[in-house]
Amino acid sequence: MNAIECHRLSRRFGTLVAVSDLDLEIPAGTIFGFLGPNGAGKTTTVRMLAALIRPSSGSARVAGYDVQTQATAVHSVIGILTEMPGLYDTLSALENLTFFGRLYGLSATQAVDRVSHYLRLFELWERRNDPVGSFSKGMRQKLAIARALLHDPAIVFLDEPTAGLDPAAAHAVRQVIKTLRADGRTIFLTTHNLAEADELCDLIGVFRNRLISLDTPANLRARLFGQSVRVVLASWAAPLVPLVQQLPFVTDVVAEERVLSVRLTDPERNNPVLVRTLVAAGADLCYLEPFTPSLEAVYLELLQEAEQPAELPLHKS
Amino acid sequence: MVRWERITVLIGKEWLELRRSRGLLLITLLPPFLLSIFTVVLIFAMGIIPDPDIASIPVATIDPALAGLDLGALTQVIFGRQFALLFLLLPTIIPNVIASYSIVGEKNRRTLEPLLATPISVGELLLGKMLAAIIPGTVLTWVCALLFTGGLVFVAIDSVVPTLVIRPGWILLLLLSSPLLALISVSLTVMVSSRANDPRSAQQIARVLIIPVMVLFFGQMLGLSVFQPLLALLLSAGLLLGAVVLVWLAARVFQRETILTHWR
Numbered sequence A: 001m002n003a004i005e006c007h008r009l010s011r012r013f014g015t016l017v018a019v020s021d022l023d024l025e026i027p028a029g030t031i032f033g034f035l036g037p038n039g040a041g042k043t044t045t046v047r048m049l050a051a052l053i054r055p056s057s058g059s060a061r062v063a064g065y066d067v068q069t070q071a072t073a074v075h076s077v078i079g080i081l082t083e084m085p086g087l088y089d090t091l092s093a094l095e096n097l098t099f100f101g102r103l104y105g106l107s108a109t110q111a112v113d114r115v116s117h118y119l120r121l122f123e124l125w126e127r128r129n130d131p132v133g134s135f136s137k138g139m140r141q142k143l144a145i146a147r148a149l150l151h152d153p154a155i156v157f158l159d160e161p162t163a164g165l166d167p168a169a170a171h172a173v174r175q176v177i178k179t180l181r182a183d184g185r186t187i188f189l190t191t192h193n194l195a196e197a198d199e200l201c202d203l204i205g206v207f208r209n210r211l212i213s214l215d216t217p218a219n220l221r222a223r224l225f226g227q228s229v230r231v232v233l234a235s236w237a238a239p240l241v242p243l244v245q246q247l248p249f250v251t252d253v254v255a256e257e258r259v260l261s262v263r264l265t266d267p268e269r270n271n272p273v274l275v276r277t278l279v280a281a282g283a284d285l286c287y288l289e290p291f292t293p294s295l296e297a298v299y300l301e302l303l304q305e306a307e308q309p310a311e312l313p314l315h316k317s
Numbered sequence B: 001m002v003r004w005e006r007i008t009v010l011i012g013k014e015w016l017e018l019r020r021s022r023g024l025l026l027i028t029l030l031p032p033f034l035l036s037i038f039t040v041v042l043i044f045a046m047g048i049i050p051d052p053d054i055a056s057i058p059v060a061t062i063d064p065a066l067a068g069l070d071l072g073a074l075t076q077v078i079f080g081r082q083f084a085l086l087f088l089l090l091p092t093i094i095p096n097v098i099a100s101y102s103i104v105g106e107k108n109r110r111t112l113e114p115l116l117a118t119p120i121s122v123g124e125l126l127l128g129k130m131l132a133a134i135i136p137g138t139v140l141t142w143v144c145a146l147l148f149t150g151g152l153v154f155v156a157i158d159s160v161v162p163t164l165v166i167r168p169g170w171i172l173l174l175l176l177s178s179p180l181l182a183l184i185s186v187s188l189t190v191m192v193s194s195r196a197n198d199p200r201s202a203q204q205i206a207r208v209l210i211i212p213v214m215v216l217f218f219g220q221m222l223g224l225s226v227f228q229p230l231l232a233l234l235l236s237a238g239l240l241l242g243a244v245v246l247v248w249l250a251a252r253v254f255q256r257e258t259i260l261t262h263w264r
Helices: A042-049 A071-077 A093-103 A108-121 A137-149 A167-182 A194-200 A217-225 A238-245 A267-280 A295-307 B004-020 B022-048 B052-056 B058-062 B071-086 B090-109 B112-116 B122-155 B160-165 B168-193 B199-221 B229-253 B256-262
Strands: A002-013 A016-027 A031-035 A057-062 A078-081 A155-159 A186-190 A203-207 A211-215 A227-233 A250-256 A259-264 A285-291
Touching: A002 A042, A002 A186, A016 A042, A016 A186, A016 A203, A016 A211, A031 A042, A031 A194, A042 A057, A042 A155, A042 A186, A071 A078, A078 A137, A093 A108, A093 A137, A093 B004, A108 A137, A137 A155, A137 A167, A167 A186, A167 A194, A186 A194, A194 A295, A203 A295, A211 A217, A211 A295, A217 A295, A227 A267, A238 A250, A238 A259, A238 A267, A259 A267, A267 A285, B004 B022, B004 B090, B004 B122, B022 B071, B022 B090, B022 B122, B052 B071, B058 B199, B071 B122, B071 B160, B071 B199, B090 B112, B090 B122, B090 B168, B090 B199, B112 B122, B112 B256, B122 B160, B122 B168, B122 B229, B168 B199, B168 B229
Parallel strands: A031 A186, A031 A203, A078 A155, A155 A186
Antiparallel strands: A002 A016, A002 A057, A203 A211, A227 A259, A227 A285, A250 A259
């Protein structure tokens, strides 16, 4: 079952097209990474999916509810961490969470239980009675995340959840996100932290006013960079490039000092042939390892591709 | 369907924030009580040192109920009636101050988006915000009017003075008009808050409501009997009509989409 579905979802502000024909299906229990540059329309998309603003055209369903006609039902099944924490400075952490818990329909007893659970989980229990105005940026962020989770939502929208957090707190937040997935919840994660997206996400959508690409991180890598290996040699690698290029299964080869980066069609079958060829040519092999490009490289490649005119080849040879 | 539980939770939060903000609490509570105290003190002083020219002003010669009063009592009645009208200013000022801090404050702290993402409807949110400002404004007006009445009875130099000041028309006007003036004041504040980034800017709009009260104030000085029950009812009916229109306009401004995309 899909937690989130959109069909040709679009939003215009006057002549500006913020979101264009977004088609998206996110299965329940998935962590979906929504990546894109600033001003790409990510916040507008989240606001439409969270039934906060209406689409100009197209449709979307969240947890089965239509975002245009069942906004209240959508609000009760989602949790949202907005770009700014948005907390009441004169109220304590306890009062902030209790207020939102009650608005989400928790009874007074339930609210007390949930609030104390999340304050302890995010190590804010000792400061529960302090006004939030006295909290650090990281503490405010943790409190805002706790607010998003308070009512046990099936779908959680998180906008830069670890921004401003120290490494230990950021790690704790990532663990919470993993736990949420293990519990079957769907996470819609908007982030510029690509390492974090790589670690957490099952599905990645690269977006700039329209969806540029949607796939698993592994498939995105394979699609853009193929299956690559790095061959580390004892001597200079450049002279071996023509030899390797002649092999029929090699789609690309780059030499850098003592390293040959070779893109192959099927590493399991091609690697033995590649090694034999190099050894036969007198190369001194130190070792061979699979090469995994970073998600950042994939992301930048996708954005670059999206900028190129359609008639130009999209992939490097 | 309006869910009152959520509205009461919101009102509770609003009042908790008000209690925590000592400066706001001070500017909300202090002026009404000072108005009650100073008007009573002035009426007391005027009874002891009456103004000899008071008998020549239009109202003193037109109103037959004032005939035969000695100068001290006449001064107390005339000034008592003028001061009594000033209590109609309180429901325009107090809710306006509370609502402006509440709405512009939410806007500045960026708390509106998480609030709008909860299952509370925009109508409930607007109603909660309005009631959180109207209830204290109206109750405080009535409490101060009661203090004024009690003080007047206490300082009157003639037992007839309170009966000539505290008349059914005034009571009716306070009971009916106070919540309506508060509602109008808050509706105007909501509309202005969409454009204002500072609570004080949002408060300027309530100054408009001083004008009708001042019209009554000067009308009474010129001999118009503004405390007649019929006039009180007519005024309240007019205010009700104005309130309906303004609430409708405020509701149009206070839409989820408008707040998130147009409020700056």
